[in-house]
Amino acid sequence: MKTQNSLIRIIxxxxxxxxxxxxxxxxxxxxxxxxxxxxxPLIYMSFLQTVPPQLVxxxxxxxxITAGEIDMSFPAIVALSGFVFSxxxxxxxxxxxxxxxxxxxxxAGALVGYTNGLLIAKLGVPSIMATLAAQFFWYGITxxxxxxxxxxxxxxxxxxxxxxxxxxxxxxxxxQAIWSLGLAVLLWFxxxxxxxxxxxxxxxxxxxxxxxMGIDVEATKIKLFTxxxxxxxxxxxxLTIEINVFFPTQGSGFxxxxxxxxxxxxxxxxxxxxxxxxxxxxxxIIGSLQAGVVATGVTSYWVxxxxxxxxxxxxxxxxxxxEGRMGDISFRLPQWANINRNKPxxxxxxxx
Amino acid sequence: xxxxxxxxxxVQLINIEKYFGSVCxxxxxxxxxxxxxIVGLIGDNGAGKSTLVKILTGVFPPSSGQMFISGxxxxxTKYSVQQAHAMGIETVYQDKSLGEKQVLWRNFxxxxxxxxxxGFINVKKEKEIAKEIMLNTIGFRxxxxxxxxxxxxxxxxxxxxxxxxxxxxxxxxxxxxxxxxVALSLKEVRKVLNFVHKIKEAGKACIYISHDIQDVYEISDxxxxxxxxxxxxxxxxKDITLIALDDFLLExxxxxxxxx
Numbered sequence: 001m002k003t004q005n006s007l008i009r010i011i012x013x014x015x016x017x018x019x020x021x022x023x024x025x026x027x028x029x030x031x032x033x034x035x036x037x038x039x040x041p042l043i044y045m046s047f048l049q050t051v052p053p054q055l056v057x058x059x060x061x062x063x064x065i066t067a068g069e070i071d072m073s074f075p076a077i078v079a080l081s082g083f084v085f086s087x088x089x090x091x092x093x094x095x096x097x098x099x100x101x102x103x104x105x106x107x108a109g110a111l112v113g114y115t116n117g118l119l120i121a122k123l124g125v126p127s128i129m130a131t132l133a134a135q136f137f138w139y140g141i142t143x144x145x146x147x148x149x150x151x152x153x154x155x156x157x158x159x160x161x162x163x164x165x166x167x168x169x170x171x172x173x174x175x176q177a178i179w180s181l182g183l184a185v186l187l188w189f190x191x192x193x194x195x196x197x198x199x200x201x202x203x204x205x206x207x208x209x210x211x212x213m214g215i216d217v218e219a220t221k222i223k224l225f226t227x228x229x230x231x232x233x234x235x236x237x238x239l240t241i242e243i244n245v246f247f248p249t250q251g252s253g254f255x256x257x258x259x260x261x262x263x264x265x266x267x268x269x270x271x272x273x274x275x276x277x278x279x280x281x282x283x284x285i286i287g288s289l290q291a292g293v294v295a296t297g298v299t300s301y302w303v304x305x306x307x308x309x310x311x312x313x314x315x316x317x318x319x320x321x322x323e324g325r326m327g328d329i330s331f332r333l334p335q336w337a338n339i340n341r342n343k344p345x346x347x348x349x350x351x352x
Numbered sequence: 353x354x355x356x357x358x359x360x361x362x363v364q365l366i367n368i369e370k371y372f373g374s375v376c377x378x379x380x381x382x383x384x385x386x387x388x389x390i391v392g393l394i395g396d397n398g399a400g401k402s403t404l405v406k407i408l409t410g411v412f413p414p415s416s417g418q419m420f421i422s423g424x425x426x427x428x429t430k431y432s433v434q435q436a437h438a439m440g441i442e443t444v445y446q447d448k449s450l451g452e453k454q455v456l457w458r459n460f461x462x463x464x465x466x467x468x469x470x471g472f473i474n475v476k477k478e479k480e481i482a483k484e485i486m487l488n489t490i491g492f493r494x495x496x497x498x499x500x501x502x503x504x505x506x507x508x509x510x511x512x513x514x515x516x517x518x519x520x521x522x523x524x525x526x527x528x529x530x531x532x533x534v535a536l537s538l539k540e541v542r543k544v545l546n547f548v549h550k551i552k553e554a555g556k557a558c559i560y561i562s563h564d565i566q567d568v569y570e571i572s573d574x575x576x577x578x579x580x581x582x583x584x585x586x587x588x589x590k591d592i593t594l595i596a597l598d599d600f601l602l603e604x605x606x607x608x609x610x611x612x
Binding site: 189193194195196198199201202205206209210211212213214215268272273 | 437452463470
């Protein structure tokens, strides 16, 4: 019993370990069911190429959910930032156009996030409503500005922005995988080792406590949503630059997958606690599912159901381990096993 | 009453009033707390106790009036929770002193973290000091509770102990305890009262707010009774017995009811 408990303690203490276990099991399952695909390094390179935009979004969303809020507007920001970048890159005849477009796209994301933050913190609009409205509004604006058309930016391949953000490190590792990992490290330190992160956790835990302890709840929320806007715009840039084309519906499929990644990772929906490491693995779980399920040869109609199943399993594991119920269960198992044999006689409690 | 310049009051309130819209929450509040004095603030729900606490602690300013902390006048246009902390006012609330999902060491320093440059937290130092506070300031000896424990693992009395220890560590001149024993078992109440005794041993001023007359009576040097936003009485403990105080409060409540 004792070794069992200390093992549980180790598992509990290492952030994201259970989610990493789920990812390993998943990859193992795919290795068995689709060995041809999953023994080849190409599939893993493909993950490192396709997962980063969603991972970046998930990292930002982890902070938002830890603060007890939600952001539904990030798909629109992905589209808006892609459009802003493509438009400036295509229409400005300057060697710096690509960098101007890059920073204007980030600024556009910051603007959307900042207005979200103002609505939520200053006017007290619930974040689910404010950001859902923002999702419709900015998505509509993007389609309007783009005239509903895609923007081809094939020339971006010969620019420094392309090389820096989506090039191939040593001709093999996609740069966006490194950038998203770097962002994960940075945001881990922000959340766990910076007073801004501590403010986020206390606000998500109990805004009244945060307020009486001297945290400026409103200012923190505005900063947080602005940061989320910039992060979402960065995700949009990674996507647009990687595929060399802006299309108006880009990002619209990300909403549920990104949220799933965050919750699989062990971030509490009730706020107060978030796991950046969990989200990192959660994003790769979500990203590998689609490719993996298809590669196993079953029809792709299975993807959604399997995703739901994995999500439930991951969240149950997180709840059981995260809230220390595993110790409870291992303690009770022998009791449950003997439930009929050694049942103590039921005596009603005596009233004094 | 003049303000003695040699030994100013820990806190002095002059003609404090607070309106929410046209509703008057506090009117004509005059009182002071001397250093090394524990004042019991008694009043029914909605009497204005919480409003008064929020003004004292900088959550919001009064509509009018003056406040002095250790003889220094408070500028209400700039007064905030941080400013109150800086001037030595600390508060222990019944249920909003600690973040329940957070570990203890974070709870000790939230809002005034010990940081490296760029706002990164010095975790090692915060943990060291938190450990020191738990062992020495509040004499925490519960098994299995460390600075890495989450608040949700602590009993109600232990939580208030942590909040009181935090207030004492930050060298408060005045510690306000706002209903610290609500919803606690008798044993836990006893723990909290022991923590409050430590405040007095340390020579700090304290405002103790509670529904429980027995607790207030045991712990306080003086009682201030507040009703419908007004102070109706200020009584020294030596001038009244617990039974007489209880009778006075009951009578007053009945008197009001009969008058209506």
